[in-house]
Amino acid sequence: MPRSLSSPSPRSRRRRAVVVGAGLAGMLAAAALSPVVDEVVVLDRDELPEGPEHRKGLPQGRHAHLLMAGGLAAMEELVPGGGVRERLLAAGAREIPLGSGMLALTSEGWLRRWRHDGPRMLSCTRALLDWTVRDAVLTHTGAQVRRARAVGLVGDAERVRGVRIAATGPGGTKGGTGAVAGAEEETELAADFVVDASGRGSRILTWLEEIGVAGVRTKSVDCGLVNATRVYRTPVGAEQFPLTIVQADPYRCEPGRSGMVLPIERDRWMVSLAGTRGGGEPPADPEGFLAYALALPDPLVGRLASGAEPLTGVHISRSTSNVRRYLEKTARWPERFVALGDAVATFNPAYGQGMSVAALGARLLAEEVRRTGPDAAGLARRVQRGAARSVGAAWAAAVGQDVWYPDTRGARPTPADRLTTAYSRRLTRTATGSYRAAAALWDVTSLRTGPERLFRPRTLLDVACGPLLPPLPGPPLTASERKVLAELGRTGAEAGTGR
Numbered sequence: 069m070p071r072s073l074s075s076p077s078p079r080s081r082r083r084r085a086v087v088v089g090a091g092l093a094g095m096l097a098a099a100a101l102s103p104v105v106d107e108v109v110v111l112d113r114d115e116l117p118e119g120p121e122h123r124k125g126l127p128q129g130r131h132a133h134l135l136m137a138g139g140l141a142a143m144e145e146l147v148p149g150g151g152v153r154e155r156l157l158a159a160g161a162r163e164i165p166l167g168s169g170m171l172a173l174t175s176e177g178w179l180r181r182w183r184h185d186g187p188r189m190l191s192c193t194r195a196l197l198d199w200t201v202r203d204a205v206l207t208h209t210g211a212q213v214r215r216a217r218a219v220g221l222v223g224d225a226e227r228v229r230g231v232r233i234a235a236t237g238p239g240g241t242k243g244g245t246g247a248v249a250g251a252e253e254e255t256e257l258a259a260d261f262v263v264d265a266s267g268r269g270s271r272i273l274t275w276l277e278e279i280g281v282a283g284v285r286t287k288s289v290d291c292g293l294v295n296a297t298r299v300y301r302t303p304v305g306a307e308q309f310p311l312t313i314v315q316a317d318p319y320r321c322e323p324g325r326s327g328m329v330l331p332i333e334r335d336r337w338m339v340s341l342a343g344t345r346g347g348g349e350p351p352a353d354p355e356g357f358l359a360y361a362l363a364l365p366d367p368l369v370g371r372l373a374s375g376a377e378p379l380t381g382v383h384i385s386r387s388t389s390n391v392r393r394y395l396e397k398t399a400r401w402p403e404r405f406v407a408l409g410d411a412v413a414t415f416n417p418a419y420g421q422g423m424s425v426a427a428l429g430a431r432l433l434a435e436e437v438r439r440t441g442p443d444a445a446g447l448a449r450r451v452q453r454g455a456a457r458s459v460g461a462a463w464a465a466a467v468g469q470d471v472w473y474p475d476t477r478g479a480r481p482t483p484a485d486r487l488t489t490a491y492s493r494r495l496t497r498t499a500t501g502s503y504r505a506a507a508a509l510w511d512v513t514s515l516r517t518g519p520e521r522l523f524r525p526r527t528l529l530d531v532a533c534g535p536l537l538p539p540l541p542g543p544p545l546t547a548s549e550r551k552v553l554a555e556l557g558r559t560g561a562e563a564g565t566g567r
Contacts, residue, residue, distance in 0.1 A: 082106040083442065086231050086259040088218040090116060091126060092198055093409025093426035094265035095205045099146045100434035101261060102209035104442050109257065111233060113217040120159070120199040120333075127268070127387040128417050131295045132330045132340035133194040134164075137187035138515030139424025142431040147201060148208030153190065155200050160333025161192035164311050166510045171310050171543045173366050175317040176497035178540040179506065181310075186507060187514040191311060191330050193338070197423070218266065221405070222256050225280035228405035230258040261442045262405045263433070265426075268387060270411035272395075281400055289478040290389035291324070291470040292345025293416055296357060297383050300337045300376035303559070306552045307335065312372060312543075314364045316342070316418070318472035319493070323348025326418065327361050327369035339373045342388075342418055346475040352382050368543055368553075375556025390416050390466050390478075396456040401449045404442070406433060413459045416470055421462040424515045429455035461512075461519050468492065494531050495522060501535025 083105040087094045090112035098108045114125040122129050135143075143152045157163060164170055167186030172179045190197075205211055222230035234254045264272050273284055302309075311331060316324030323344045330338040341350040341360055350360045362370030392413040395401070409426035432454045436447055468488055471479045481489070498505040508527045511517045521527070545553065 083260040084109065084258065085261040085263070085442065086111065086257055087263045087265055088231060089265035089267055089409075089411070090114075090202065090213050091265065091267055091409070092201060092423055093267070093411075093430065094263070095198075095202045095211075096143065096146050096427055096430035097263040097265050097406075097408055097433060098211040099148060099205045099209060100430045101263070101437060101442065102148070102205075102211055103434075104437045105260065106210075108209065108211040109259075110211055110213045111216045111218050111231065111257075112213060113215070115215060116202070116213060117195075117199070120193065120196040122195050125267070125269075126194065126198075127385050128295070129194045129198075130383040131194075131297045131385060131417065132328055132338055133192070133197065133417075133423065134330075134420040135190040135192075135197060136420065136424040136514040137189060139427040140190060141516075142424070142427035143201065146427070146430055146434055147204045149204065152201065152204065155204065156190055156192055156197065159192070159196055159200065160335075161190050161196065162311075162331045163188050164191055166514065167506070169310050171312045171368065171545070173314045173368075173543070174496050174500070175315060175319060176493060177500045178543055179500055180537070180540065181544045182503050182506065184503070184507075186510045187516055189514065192332050196333055219254065221262065221275045221279050222258070223279055223402060223405075225400050225402055227403040228259075228262045228279070230256050231262055233257055260404060261437075264405075264407040264411045265409050267410040268391075268414050270407070272407055272411050273393065279402065281398060281402065284398055285394040286392065287394075287478065288389055288391045289467045289470055289476060291416065291473040291476040292349075293324075293342055293386075293388035293418060294345075294349040295340060295342050295385045295388060295417070296350035296352060296360075297338060297340040298354070298357060298373075298378055299332075299380045300339060300373060300378050302331065302335045302337050303376050303552075303556060305555065306372075306376075309372070309549060309552055312368055314366050314369055316344070317365070318469045319489075321474055323475070324473055325350075325360070325364055327364050329369055329372050336379065337372070337376055339369065339376075341369075344473045344475065346473075352384050354378065354382060357382050366543065371553060371557060375559040388416055388418075390414065390463065390470060392459070392463055394456075396453040401452060403445065403448055406448050406451045406455075408433065408455065412455065413463060415462055415466040419462070419466045419469075421465065421515065425458050425462045428458040428515065457518070458515065461515075464488075464519065465513075491531065494534070495527075498531050498533075498535050500539060501537035502530055502533075505530045505535075
């Protein structure tokens with residue numbers, strides 16, 4: 069029988085919230101809850117780094133991450149004092165305007181670079197983003213991080229009353245008050261509100277079954293994507309070279325292959341390759357990595373990498389499947405308990421929406437608890453159902469493409485998929501030569517608006533008319549960028565000949 073830790077005193081009416089997981093979703097949930105409770109305890113099984121360093125509990129952490137405009141706006145509202153954007157830019161993150169600041173080859177051709185910037189996204193390492201948000205939340209709230217492993221919920225199908233935990237080592241609690249020795253045995257930590265933000269490894273289905281909530285429908289769609297990433301020093305003179313993406317083409321009836329060059333902090337490039345099962349997987353050796361990049365539908369990513377100095381080896385990850393738990397559809401849902409982020413759904417990281425979906429869910433939680441208080445009847449159910457809207461939009465975008473790869477497991481294209489894909493492809497083709505169509509696409513992919521933006525009368529008319537300008541024969545490089553690319557080509561050739 070687990071030993072019970074101290075509960076909030078009824079006389080003092082102190083309220084405690086417990087968040088499982090100190091990743092991005094967990095810290096944003098802590099920020100959402102901190103204004104309405106007296107104490108927020110964040111549990112994590114990892115020893116968290118003191119700075120922007122990679123941690124083992126985040127398998128995708130070494131690969132490319134883009135923070136979309138919708139997710140950034142949600143974070144700015146959630147984090148006390150705001151300033152997430154300014155903090156990240158001061159630490160070396162790059163701001164990328166979708167309309168003018170990137171080179172992108174889609175399945176329908178090269179996107180143009182327009183005079184209007186459009187929405188902006190941030191590019192940096194996941195380690196920097198996580199640390200920046202965690203530091204801001206811990207600095208400006210009373211939240212504390214305790215190193216411990218959550219092993220279950222306390223409560224029943226009507227209401228969650230806490231979390232069962234087992235400390236993972238000597239560490240204790242981190243926060244504004246320093247370190248406190250943690251208990252080693254399993255304990256119960258009482259709480260007035262609990263959030264599961266424990267990520268891809270969440271055991272939420274087991275935890276729910278243990279308290280009497282069973283029958284949660286789940287779905288998995290896995291194209292077998294493998295990520296391979298290597299970090300390079302940004303070549304002198306190439307500091308302002310735009311973010312470069314060669315997207316996979318899911319519609320060729322062959323394994324997908326893609327690559328990107330992402331500018332990140334400390335004057336570095338992150339070169340990330342990705343390919344699906346059945347022969348598209350990128351290799352882990354440096355020579356094969358570069359050869360793969362040069363063999364993409366356009367060799368631009370490989371040409372950039374060949375002229376840059378590598379700073380790391382090649383990191384491989386296979387934690388890339390789309391998995392959705394339809395928690396919002398259960399017949400019963402306990403009060404005072406919400407799941408957010410990857411505990412609800414994980415997406416193929418190639419589409420770059422997971423972090424923003426987590427932020428939007430946390431913002432919804434903040435809005436609801438501030439409006440009604442954390443103990444309002446039905447609040448948890450409203451948040452779970454409301455968060456499902458952004459989850460559903462991201463799921464449709466990711467799965468709607470992954471189902472077309474030949475060796476995808478878990479789903480095949482349906483008649484509805486074929487109809488949606490036909491419209492999506494025509495929209496993308498139109499966006500290569502129409503600013504208004506491109507703007508509609510940016511608004512949705514950046515999560516500033518929902519998918520309904522793509523079906524407004526003006527957008528439907530644009531798609532019906534098609535692109536106004538002819539397709540580009542190659543990447544829309546400026547004269548200075550062509551000069552940089554030529555210089556990198558000479559550097560790469562010299563390196564290849566040993567000169």
